[in-house]
Amino acid sequence: MQKEAAIREPLILGDKSYKDITDDVVGPIEGPAPRTWKLLITIAGLVAFYGVGCILYLIGTGIGVWGLNKTVGWAWDITNFVWWVGIGHAGTLISAVLLLFRQKWRMAINRSAEAMTIFAVIMAAIFPGIHMGRIWCAYWVFPLPNQFGSLWVNFNSPLLWDVFAISTYFSVSLVFWYIGLIPDFATIRDRMVKPLPKKIYGILAFGWSGRAKNWTRFEEVSLVLAGIATPLVFSVHSIVSMDFATSVIPGWHTTIFPPYFVSGAVFSGFAMVQTLLLIMRKAMNLENYIHVRHVEYMNIVIIVTGSIVGVAYLTELFISWYSGVEYESYAFINRFSGPYSWSYWIMMTCNVISPQLFWVKKWRRSLTFTFVLSIVVNIGMWFERYVIIVTSIHRDYNPSSWGEFHATSIDIGIFVGTIGIFSTLFLLFARFFPVLALNELKSILKSSGENFKKLHHTDNH
Amino acid sequence: MEFKFEGRLKTASMVLMVIGVIALVGGFITDSSDHHQRWWANLLVNGFFYFAIALGALFFYALQYAAEVGWSAYIKRFFEAMYAYIPYGAAVILIVLLAGQFHAHHLYHWMDHTLYHEFMVVGSDGATTYSDTKEAGAVLNPNYDHIIANKSAYLGGWFFWLRTIVYIATFVIFARLFRKWSLQEDEVGGTKIHFMMYRRSALFLVFFAVFSSTLSWDWLMSIDTHWFSTLYGWYVFSGMWVGCMIFALVSLLYLRTKGYFQELNDSHVHDLAKWMFAISMLWAYLWFSQFMLIWYSNIPEEVTYFTQRIFTDYKVPFFIMFFINFAVPFYVMIARDAKRNPRFILPVAFLIFVGHFVDTYLLVIPGTMFDHNEFGFMEVGMFLGFLGLFVYVTFNALSKAPLIAKNHPFLQESQELHH
Numbered sequence: 001m002q003k004e005a006a007i008r009e010p011l012i013l014g015d016k017s018y019k020d021i022t023d024d025v026v027g028p029i030e031g032p033a034p035r036t037w038k039l040l041i042t043i044a045g046l047v048a049f050y051g052v053g054c055i056l057y058l059i060g061t062g063i064g065v066w067g068l069n070k071t072v073g074w075a076w077d078i079t080n081f082v083w084w085v086g087i088g089h090a091g092t093l094i095s096a097v098l099l100l101f102r103q104k105w106r107m108a109i110n111r112s113a114e115a116m117t118i119f120a121v122i123m124a125a126i127f128p129g130i131h132m133g134r135i136w137c138a139y140w141v142f143p144l145p146n147q148f149g150s151l152w153v154n155f156n157s158p159l160l161w162d163v164f165a166i167s168t169y170f171s172v173s174l175v176f177w178y179i180g181l182i183p184d185f186a187t188i189r190d191r192m193v194k195p196l197p198k199k200i201y202g203i204l205a206f207g208w209s210g211r212a213k214n215w216t217r218f219e220e221v222s223l224v225l226a227g228i229a230t231p232l233v234f235s236v237h238s239i240v241s242m243d244f245a246t247s248v249i250p251g252w253h254t255t256i257f258p259p260y261f262v263s264g265a266v267f268s269g270f271a272m273v274q275t276l277l278l279i280m281r282k283a284m285n286l287e288n289y290i291h292v293r294h295v296e297y298m299n300i301v302i303i304v305t306g307s308i309v310g311v312a313y314l315t316e317l318f319i320s321w322y323s324g325v326e327y328e329s330y331a332f333i334n335r336f337s338g339p340y341s342w343s344y345w346i347m348m349t350c351n352v353i354s355p356q357l358f359w360v361k362k363w364r365r366s367l368t369f370t371f372v373l374s375i376v377v378n379i380g381m382w383f384e385r386y387v388i389i390v391t392s393i394h395r396d397y398n399p400s401s402w403g404e405f406h407a408t409s410i411d412i413g414i415f416v417g418t419i420g421i422f423s424t425l426f427l428l429f430a431r432f433f434p435v436l437a438l439n440e441l442k443s444i445l446k447s448s449g450e451n452f453k454k455l456h457h458t459d460n461h
Numbered sequence: 462m463e464f465k466f467e468g469r470l471k472t473a474s475m476v477l478m479v480i481g482v483i484a485l486v487g488g489f490i491t492d493s494s495d496h497h498q499r500w501w502a503n504l505l506v507n508g509f510f511y512f513a514i515a516l517g518a519l520f521f522y523a524l525q526y527a528a529e530v531g532w533s534a535y536i537k538r539f540f541e542a543m544y545a546y547i548p549y550g551a552a553v554i555l556i557v558l559l560a561g562q563f564h565a566h567h568l569y570h571w572m573d574h575t576l577y578h579e580f581m582v583v584g585s586d587g588a589t590t591y592s593d594t595k596e597a598g599a600v601l602n603p604n605y606d607h608i609i610a611n612k613s614a615y616l617g618g619w620f621f622w623l624r625t626i627v628y629i630a631t632f633v634i635f636a637r638l639f640r641k642w643s644l645q646e647d648e649v650g651g652t653k654i655h656f657m658m659y660r661r662s663a664l665f666l667v668f669f670a671v672f673s674s675t676l677s678w679d680w681l682m683s684i685d686t687h688w689f690s691t692l693y694g695w696y697v698f699s700g701m702w703v704g705c706m707i708f709a710l711v712s713l714l715y716l717r718t719k720g721y722f723q724e725l726n727d728s729h730v731h732d733l734a735k736w737m738f739a740i741s742m743l744w745a746y747l748w749f750s751q752f753m754l755i756w757y758s759n760i761p762e763e764v765t766y767f768t769q770r771i772f773t774d775y776k777v778p779f780f781i782m783f784f785i786n787f788a789v790p791f792y793v794m795i796a797r798d799a800k801r802n803p804r805f806i807l808p809v810a811f812l813i814f815v816g817h818f819v820d821t822y823l824l825v826i827p828g829t830m831f832d833h834n835e836f837g838f839m840e841v842g843m844f845l846g847f848l849g850l851f852v853y854v855t856f857n858a859l860s861k862a863p864l865i866a867k868n869h870p871f872l873q874e875s876q877e878l879h880h
Contacts, residue, residue, distance in 0.1 A: 003877060005531060007652055007870045100735075102880070234746060246757045253758050256691035258750040311670055315691050322678075323689045324611040325762055 003447070003456065010450035011105050013288040018442050021289075025438040026188050028284050029431070036283060037431060044423035051417010054410050055130055063133055065410045071403035072394050076411040077131045078243075079385040080418065083268070084124035085166065085240055086261075086381060089233060090269025091117025092173050095180070096229035099222065104448055105297050107440045108289045111184075112280065112426075113273045114177040115433070119425040120272070121170045123418040128162075130414075158242040165239040169232045176225045182208050183218065184434040234258075237265040244388065251331035251392030254319070260312035267305035267351070268381035270298050274374035278367055280430060289436055292365050299364040302377065306355030309384075313352060331392055339404060340391040343383050350380020464721055466860040474853040481846010488839030494830070501566035502829040503840055505557045507847040509680065510704070510821040512550025513697070514851070517705030518543035519636055520669055526655075526662035531874035532732055535724060538864055539709055539716075541643060544636045545858035546851055551629040553847075554680065558625060568829045571616045571686045575604040608687050616683060624679055628672045635665045643866060650868040673698040684828040688766045692751045697824070699744040704817050706737040707810045712855070714803050721864055727801040728878045734800035738790055741813060745787035769827045774834070778819055785816040818844060 012021075028034075058065055068075055091114040098106040129138055140150035141163045153160050185201050186208035192198035208214060238258035245257035274295065281290040320332040335344045354376050358364040395402045429435070446452045485504075492500040522540040525533050561572050570576070578591035580599040591602060614620065639658065646654040674694025682693045710733040717725050755763045770779045790809055799805035826834055866872065 003873065005871050005874050007655070008529070231742070238746075238750065242754070245754050248758050248760055253754070253760070254691045255693075255751045255754050256695065257754070259692070259695055259747065307667070307670060311674065312691075315674060315694065319689050319691045322612055322615060323762065324608040324687075 004453070006453075006456075008448070009293045010453050011108065011293065011448040012441065012445055013291055013450050015451045016288065016445065016449055018445065021436075021438050021441055021445065022187060022191070024286065024289070025184075025434050025436045025441075026191055029188060029434070030191070033431060034283075037427065041424060041427045041431075044420050044427060047416060047420025048424045049420070051414055051420050054413035054417055055126070058130055058410055058414065059135055063131060065408060067406045067408045067411055069403055069405070071396060071401050072390055072405040074393065075390050075405045076386075076407055076415060077127050079382065079389055080415050081124050081127035082240055082385045082389075083382045084120045084127070084418065084422075085236065086265035086268045086385075087272045087378075088117045088120035088124060088169075088173075088269065089237060089262070089265035090273050091115070091120075092169070092176070092229050092233050093266050093269065094273070095176055096226040097233060099226045100230060103297075104444045105294050107437050107444060108286075108294055109273060109277060109298070110440075111177075111180065111433075111437045112277060112429070112435050113269075114173065114180070115429045116272060116276060116426060117173050117269070118170070118177060119422050119429075120269075121166065121173065122425075123422050125166065125170075126418060128159075158239060158246050161239045162243060165232075165236045169236045172225065172229050172232055176222075176229055179218070179221055179225065180437055180440070181433065182206055183210070183214075183439040184437065186210065187438060188434060233266075234262055237261040244392075249392055249396075250320075250325070250327040251335065251388065254316055256312050256315055260309060263305045263308040263312070264351075264381060264384060267302060267309055267355075268378055270301050270305070271374040271377035271381070274298055274302075274370055275378070276426060278371045278374070280435065284430065284435065286436065289441065292367070295367060295370050296365050299358045299370060302355050302374075303358045303364075306351060306377070310352035313348070327397070330395075334395055335387060335391050338391065338395070340387065340394070343387050344391070347380055347383040347387050350376050351384060354380065462721065462864050463862075464716070464856070464860045464864050466856045470715075470852070470856060474849045474856070477845045477849025478853065479846075479849075480842050481849055484839050484842020484846055488843065492839065494833070496564075496566045498566055498568070499830060499835060500839065501557060501560065501568055502825055503843050504553065505568060505680075505829075506818075506822050506825045507843050508550060508553030508557055509825070510818055511546065511847050511851045512554060513701040513821070514704040514708055515544050515546035515550050516632060516673075517701035517703075518709070519547065519632060519639075520666070520673075520702065521705055521709075522639065523635075523662035523665045523669070526658050527666055529659070529871075531871040532729065532878045533875065534869040534871040535865065535875035535878075536709075536713060536722065536729065537643070537866055537869065538862060539713060539859065540705075541640050541862070542855045542859035543705065543709065545640075546854045547632050547636050549850065549854055551633065555625070555629070558680070562622075568825075569683060569686070571609050571612065571683060573604070574617065575602065576606040577610045577613050577617055578602055579605050579607075579610075612686070616679075616686075621679060624675060628676045631668050631672065635661070635668075639665075644862055646868050647863060647866060652870055655870050673701070681824050684825060685766055685769075688763065690751055690755070690763065690766070692747060696744070696747040696751055699740060699747050700817055700820055703737065703740040703744050704814070706733065706740055707814045707817070708851075708855075710734060710737055710806060711810045711814075714806065724876050726878065728880050729875075730803070730806070731797070731801045731880075732878075734794060734806055737806075737810065737813075738794040738800065741786060741790040741794075744817075745783070745791075748783060748787075769831075770823060773827070773832055775823060775827050779823055782816055782819040782823065786813050786820065789813060789816075 014020075016024075066075070066077065068077075091110070094106045094113045095110045098110075129135055132138055137150070139148070141153065141160070143153045143155075143160075144150050146152060182205055185205035189198055189201040189205050192201055238261065241257035241261035244252035245254060247253055277290055278295070281287055317332055320328045323329070335341070354373055357369075357373065363369045390405050394404055485500075488503070489497060489500050492498075494500075518540045522537065522544065524530070525537065525540075557566075557568070560566055561569050564572070567573070575581075575591060578593055579602060580593070580595050581589050581591045581602040582596060582599045583589050592599060609616070638661065642654050642658055642661075677694045677697035681697060682689070710730070713722060713725060713733065714730065716722050752767065755767055758764075770776070789812055793805055793809050794800055822840075869875075
């Protein structure tokens, strides 16, 4: 076992043994549901129910119930889509990229981040689906032969690339997440006394035996999946950005979009992980596993990705002037001084200025401050997409067709509804699934546990 | 243990430098292009390419501190040696820029001050004065370029020079300080210096994040003065980074065969090769993003850049360069065992090192030599000559300090690296 440098902070606090880890993670699943959980899932369920109602109303009536008009043909729908896909980036980054970088701190957060990813991608997929108008023809997005009633899809369209990118991303993330869960399901199976839950967890565990052969294969497949998932982290949001960047609309067509969208996605994804985990660690007594150091690491990722996004904003702004192209310059002048300038300045404040506050060590180690800022960042990232989408198209080349977009109650209802569905799914996950990768955590206990680190330290001196 | 810079390596680097001097002198004399444009253009290519590798080393070094990386502690002195080249590279770039400012060449079209004024007055003595307003007797200035005139606040004038000096000063100062602190740590030990470098590295990365983009706009993108691309800076940055990883990996493998860095094991080599592989992919991703979006949209103000490279004689090197820099590392280096085996690493590394040189070459040459470029001994000789200089400066700097930073807090982690 590799010995960790003394200056690294421990990742698992307290005097924990292997059994303590199992108890701490599996305990909440075995016991009865706490009252706060019941309360939260009721609220989330009601919001979700309302959202589903709005969606059904939309499908029954037609997309005219949104505030779209002939000039602004894309607004909240695609904004919400990109926002949710972006949030769905942190999970795979944490589980794949940080695995390749051998970052041990990811083990405390990867499971729930991956779950969040999967639920966020499902939320994202709702929006293009319901935007089609005729959702019963949704399968036409796949390249099916003409006998199925569809025309052969347009392979030149980035919207089609999106279908491939997101479905691939979703499948790989799901497999990755599930593979990681198998040993932990087995641990739960072995502890369960009641026959029915034991049976269910037994099926979920795929007959895991915990033998060395199982573990070797588990590790191999994790690395292979991480290798596959890493380019996916890049490809998904790059292709989402191409939905805009391949067009010739000023404000949309700019070459920096692919890497800048990827960075923005990781930025918002980490913010959402912070929001969820800061509640979860408290509610489920996981303070020894997800502690200030983990929060600090994630905040550093937020500084880095937020700054990359900031540099990209300024680059775009600068080049719009430098290019000398009249339309390009106008698109940006209109952004910061036109009718939607309020949304531009919200975006700038939340995404560029607010993460810089984390340079102060005290603040990035403050849980309350982090919680507030994580929400600020997600508001900012929603507005970023709103700014890109609505302000770029509300004034097109022909001033007689200039218009504005006003959200309707259905726009709002569906968006809030997806937050409800997302929260419901996450709460169910937190109740029935092992929220920490407990078997992986055990592998770092001796190198990064507080008690063991102290022991090494006294040995040496 | 100290490294002794002597023997075949030293001789080889000196022979390369002699070839370089012959290429510089002979090339200048034989270069028949107007104002020795071809010579100057190649000086810029080489000046930037090797400067970028050294800058990549400084970036990577700061990244190791800022990200609290353990595995690389054992080899960090090599990156210090590489970034010792920064002042030399900067000097070459400064010479090219100064010569341009004094109109010794015409690499930067925007350095022609006649472009910025809409009107001109031709006096009776034949002297021309330029003005922005229509004075008595003024005629339209045929040289006037309204697109470039629009950029005058950024390009034409003192602001350009201020930026250039600030970039170079920042890099030189940080490089010297990091080296100084690193050597100090050898003497005094403890963790105080380490944490100071951690904070200063983060600060450096902030500067670098902005300057790496703006310097590539200033020194390279402005060659094609009308053209613009927001991704350009990040694309050039990825080239810097991969160049640094290639040079470091090859050199460390060489040093190991000569009895230095004996604790450099397969896991270190694997990690370095992973970086070379990963950044090659990052570079290819950025190259493709920029190319595809411009090709797809096909709007005249942007696509000219690629028509100049694709519908001309540059087509063949342009696409071969992309193929080599992307496909070769992708297919050869993707396997785990290949990343640990010098027999796979070395041929790929040599090939993509030249590949990335050609990439830099194609950033500069099509916009300066247009369709009357030539390629001959001068190009090859200058590439080899600057390689010799880079090797000489790097290994000379390496010999000036102990090879191992013995008080680095992560040294033990790095020496015990095994995965």
